[in-house]
Amino acid sequence: MTKWFNETLYAGFRQSHEIKKILFEGKSKYQKVVVFESARYGRILGLDGVVQCTEGDEFVYHEMLTHLPILAHGKVRDVLIVGGGDGGILEEVLKHKSVRRATMVEIDDVVIDVSKKFLSSICGKAFKDKRTNLVVGDGAAWVRDTEERYDLIIVDRPDPVGPATVLFSAEFYKNCKRVMKPGAILVAQNGVPHMQGPELTDAVKLFQKIWKNSGSYLAVVPTYVCGFMSLTWASDQDLAKASASKSVAARFKKAALKGLRYYNPDIATAAFGLPNFVRKLIPGVKPY
Ligand code: SAM
Numbered sequence: 001m002t003k004w005f006n007e008t009l010y011a012g013f014r015q016s017h018e019i020k021k022i023l024f025e026g027k028s029k030y031q032k033v034v035v036f037e038s039a040r041y042g043r044i045l046g047l048d049g050v051v052q053c054t055e056g057d058e059f060v061y062h063e064m065l066t067h068l069p070i071l072a073h074g075k076v077r078d079v080l081i082v083g084g085g086d087g088g089i090l091e092e093v094l095k096h097k098s099v100r101r102a103t104m105v106e107i108d109d110v111v112i113d114v115s116k117k118f119l120s121s122i123c124g125k126a127f128k129d130k131r132t133n134l135v136v137g138d139g140a141a142w143v144r145d146t147e148e149r150y151d152l153i154i155v156d157r158p159d160p161v162g163p164a165t166v167l168f169s170a171e172f173y174k175n176c177k178r179v180m181k182p183g184a185i186l187v188a189q190n191g192v193p194h195m196q197g198p199e200l201t202d203a204v205k206l207f208q209k210i211w212k213n214s215g216s217y218l219a220v221v222p223t224y225v226c227g228f229m230s231l232t233w234a235s236d237q238d239l240a241k242a243s244a245s246k247s248v249a250a251r252f253k254k255a256a257l258k259g260l261r262y263y264n265p266d267i268a269t270a271a272f273g274l275p276n277f278v279r280k281l282i283p284g285v286k287p288y
Helices: 058-064 067-073 088-093 109-118 139-145 162-168 170-178 193-210 239-244 247-255 265-270
Strands: 003-010 013-027 032-038 043-047 050-054 078-083 101-106 132-136 150-156 180-189 213-219 229-235
Touching: 003 032, 003 043, 003 050, 013 109, 032 109, 043 109, 050 058, 058 067, 058 088, 058 213, 058 229, 067 150, 067 180, 067 239, 067 247, 067 265, 078 088, 078 139, 078 162, 088 101, 088 150, 101 109, 101 139, 109 132, 139 162, 139 170, 162 170, 162 193, 170 180, 170 193, 193 213, 193 229, 213 239, 239 247, 239 265, 247 265
Parallel strands: 078 101, 078 150, 101 132, 150 180
Antiparallel strands: 003 013, 013 032, 032 043, 043 050, 180 229, 213 229
16 A cells, blocks of 8 residues: 655645655654655655655755855855754765865754755765864854854754744844854845745845845755745845856856755756745835
């Protein structure tokens, strides 16, 4: 009998992945955790019934939340990753030899453990890298208390539920600003605008109160169904302009990033081209 992982994403809408084999199923202090072999997307990590990442298409999201800001900034040395328990973001960040330290603050050690055990195609050896500073804890508390300062903050959070709710708050963003060096960039995932438009609007509204520049860029992650995934950004510099600058192509070449399947200098520019239905969601951006 075929077994299915039914992901109820929004009222009246769900998607299902055929389960070939359950590799891990358990409950941590924070959430239900499952890792399974799927029929179409390889291994999948699910938290509280929602797909977090799949072997089949994690490269899109992980490449776009790392290489785009790193190559736009040009001098990223110290990175903070909030969440990101599967290690995919960490693995991509560490491909840059210019990065000297990547601090990752993930609240759930069960997610880290199952990712190391079953998702090595996503995290690789990132957790063992000597530049990795792995912290098990609440990212919101970390940015409130840390003395560290960062060139890039990547908020690799799930949807605003449970322990992740704080990662969408004004207080969290203000504390992120507190620990960012001049010219530093913050990037975050902000859902699928076709179904979660208000989440994008709310995030950018808060960014506009805290940073000089902010906005969104897009990527298509097939398992985050219903079209584009909005990635949001905030900085004292203009990420869209920096990402379109001629030096990005030279930095991309110099970084000699192996095996990328989504990010490239053309995408770095194109990703900021927003269709009208997304422009309408961003305060101060007029549709054509
Ligand atoms: N790539 C996924 C996506 O697009 O939604 C998110 C990946 S990652 C699995 C999200 C991680 O955020 C989870 O491992 C979860 O445990 C972690 N998390 C949730 N709330 C957190 C918090 N307050 N501080 C740190 N990590 C948190």
